[in-house]
Amino acid sequence: MILRFGIVMMACAAFLAAVVAISLANTGEETSTRPVAVTVREPEPTNPPERRSTLTPKESKEKPKARPEPETEVQDTTPTKDTPIQQEVWPEAKPAELEAASKPRKFKVAPGAAMSLTIKDIELYDAPVYDEESEEALDKGVIHIPETPMPNDDASVKNVYLAGHRLGYEGTAARMIFYELPSLAKGDEILLRDRDGTKHTYSVSERFVVSPNETWPIQPVENRDIVTLQTCTGPDYSQRLIIRADKPKTASF
Numbered sequence: 001m002i003l004r005f006g007i008v009m010m011a012c013a014a015f016l017a018a019v020v021a022i023s024l025a026n027t028g029e030e031t032s033t034r035p036v037a038v039t040v041r042e043p044e045p046t047n048p049p050e051r052r053s054t055l056t057p058k059e060s061k062e063k064p065k066a067r068p069e070p071e072t073e074v075q076d077t078t079p080t081k082d083t084p085i086q087q088e089v090w091p092e093a094k095p096a097e098l099e100a101a102s103k104p105r106k107f108k109v110a111p112g113a114a115m116s117l118t119i120k121d122i123e124l125y126d127a128p129v130y131d132e133e134s135e136e137a138l139d140k141g142v143i144h145i146p147e148t149p150m151p152n153d154d155a156s157v158k159n160v161y162l163a164g165h166r167l168g169y170e171g172t173a174a175r176m177i178f179y180e181l182p183s184l185a186k187g188d189e190i191l192l193r194d195r196d197g198t199k200h201t202y203s204v205s206e207r208f209v210v211s212p213n214e215t216w217p218i219q220p221v222e223n224r225d226i227v228t229l230q231t232c233t234g235p236d237y238s239q240r241l242i243i244r245a246d247k248p249k250t251a252s253f
Contacts, residue, residue, distance in 0.1 A: 091170050093179070101179040110141065115151070117142055117162065118191040122180035129162060129192070138165060139172040148218060151192050151200035151227070159220045159228055160192070166232040166241075178231035182241060190227055190245045202227045202245035209239050217242050225249075 093101070104123040109116065113128035128141035131150075137143045141164070144150070148161040164178040184204050192200040205226075210217060217228060225247040233239040 091167070093167060093176060097176060101176045105177070107141070107173075113141065113195075114144060115195065116193045118193070119184070119188070120191075121184060121188040124177070124180070126193075127164075127177060138163075139169060139174055141174050142177065145218060149220075152194055152198060156225065157220050157223065158225045159218065160226070161218050161228045161230070163230040166234065166237060178229070181229060181231050181243060182234075184243055188245075190229070192227065200227075200247065202247050204243060204245045206244045208242050209233055210242060212238070212240060214240075 104125065105127075106125040107116070107127050109126065110128035112130065114131035115129045116126040117129050118125050118127070129144050130137035130141060131144045131146055133143055133145055142162050143164070145161040145163065149155060149158040151158070151160050164181075165174050165176065166178055166181070168175045168177070184207070186204055186206075188204040190202040190204065192202075194200075217230070227245050227247075229243040229245075231241050233241050
């Protein structure tokens with residue numbers, strides 16, 4: 001009997017020793033009874049879906065593809081006015097006017113004119129030259145562009161710029177006043193006379209054609225004292241004929 005009791009006690013002691021050992025092995029671990037959340041990570045798919053940017057076109061580094069613009073008609077922005085003569089649709093010259101243009105044309109000294117123009121080679125005599133850029137002055141004769149020098153200005157470099165109608169309006173004094181200007185040749189004489197009678201003689205040196213919006217012929221030319229004559233070209237009068245003549249240089253001693 002005592003032997004059995006001793007065996008039972010030994011078994012209980014062994015059981016208690018095992019419990020104590022297990023308790024010592026778990027020392028320092030979380031003993032809270034709150035449930036622990038477990039995160040389960042899904043495996044990455046073999047072919048991940050394409051990721052799309054949520055940036056707006058302004059924020060995105062990649063420039064959005066531009067949509068094709070609708071075709072529009074290109075408008076011509078070329079100025080419709082000349083410098084200094086305005087572009088107009090003038091009546092074509094009649095046979096009688098053509099005949100008159102080929103004959104001598106003589107003018108009288110006009111009130112308000114700054115000077116007169118004579119070109120013997122086209123039989124144009126004492127045409128009035130007005131120092132103003134206006135349609136009214138163009139209808140009466142030749143105009144001098146006020147921003148350019150006068151022949152008697154005290155300067156060694158000058159470009160006296162004159163302009164006149166190739167056709168002009170019917171019934172006006174300046175109708176076809178420069179019609180024969182294209183026939184001038186190198187060496188032909190151009191004469192300007194001031195109000196006080198002083199004469200300024202020039203010799204034709206060059207001719208060329210420019211478009212209506214080109215203003216560089218008005219500018220002075222280095223080392224030259226010149227007069228420039230401008231009129232329209234034919235037959236459509238869309239371009240500008242430029243005739244230049246130089247004043248002979250006076251020898252100095």
